[in-house]
Amino acid sequence: MASRERISNILDEYKQGALSREQVIAELNPYEELGFAKIDHQRANRQGFPEVVYAEGKTVEQVVAIVQTLVRRNNSVLATRATKAMYDAVRESISEAVYHELARLIVVEKTPLPKDEERFVLVLTAGTSDLPVAEEAAITAEVMGNKVKRIYDVGVAGIQRLLAQQEWIETANVIIVAAGMEGALASVVGGMAAKPVVAVPTSVGYGANFGGLSALLGMLNSCAAGVAVVNIDNGFGAGRLASLINHMR
Incomplete structure (x- = not known):
């Protein structure tokens, strides 16, 4: 479920006209159906970070579609066990995407999370x-x-x-x-x-x-x-x- 704070923000945005009725329904829906995957958009509310994509075993097209869906609602997206071919396809539509070849990670950070320099x-x-x-x-x-x-x-x-x-x-x-x-x-x-x-x-x-x-x-x-x-x-x-x-x- 979305947190009380997130629900309150959504209702405020709806009242101000920033969100349509359809957008509110989409925001409160527990997941987004892609046919081959169900994207958990409420993961960040529950666990502090969006759903992470395990790319191994998925097709290039599936990885691209999942990452694109996650990026629309999140500032940070992570895909693990990803190939260079997967990254190249993601990069065509998401300019912020970065590939870490040794770690096999695709990372998108539109706004990096703050870090505590003391810990x-x-x-x-x-x-x-x-x-x-x-x-x-x-x-x-x-x-x-x-x-x-x-x-x-x-x-x-x-x-x-x-x-x-x-x-x-x-x-x-x-x-x-x-x-x-x-x-x-x-x-x-x-x-x-x-x-x-x-x-x-x-x-x-x-x-x-x-x-x-x-x-x-x-x-x-x-x-x-x-x-x-x-x-x-x-x-x-x-x-x-x-x-x-x-x-x-």
């Missing part, structure tokens, strides 16, 4: 190969209105690289850790930090990594308290969770 999300990776997942997390958090600091390639194989980041670990408000192989970095950071750690297992590793399963199980079995784990390669989920935590007061 930031720290994103750490075990290795350079974890960057695509880490960048998905970092950019997601930024688009959702968070200051983000990135520190990459500080895995446990060279523990001195991580220990040199102690000041950043202590001053961050939330920490995202992306790691493949055995996923040990999340436990080490969890033992160093007095703040929430969001662990992202990545599918980086040789055969016994089982496509990220070994990192997932390692993180779930962490003996460090305060470590929460999202799904394998789910940078978006980590960025969203870190954003929610960082905005809490």
Whole structure:
């Protein structure tokens, strides 16, 4: 449902003639039907950010139609797991669209959300190969209105690289850790930090990594308290969770 504040604003706009009866009905409708998708326009009212598009598995035409529909009512739109072909098609009608190739994200920010400069999300990776997942997390958090600091390639194989980041670990408000192989970095950071750690297992590793399963199980079995784990390669989920935590007061 739309919030009481949003309903009040809609009624005021209707009384002032800024909205027609049909527009009011559309604004209060729980979703917009596209045939192949039902767009949840009230997501931002309920959760603070519009519905995010998971582009993988969709056609280029479907992604374009969904993004165009969301952009009409929202200042910020995010599409994950998007290809360059999808972006090129979106960009033809939405000039503000930006493509982050490494993270596979399409971002539209007509008016970026304000960021609290005093509270930031720290994103750490075990290795350079974890960057695509880490960048998905970092950019997601930024688009959702968070200051983000990135520190990459500080895995446990060279523990001195991580220990040199102690000041950043202590001053961050939330920490995202992306790691493949055995996923040990999340436990080490969890033992160093007095703040929430969001662990992202990545599918980086040789055969016994089982496509990220070994990192997932390692993180779930962490003996460090305060470590929460999202799904394998789910940078978006980590960025969203870190954003929610960082905005809490």
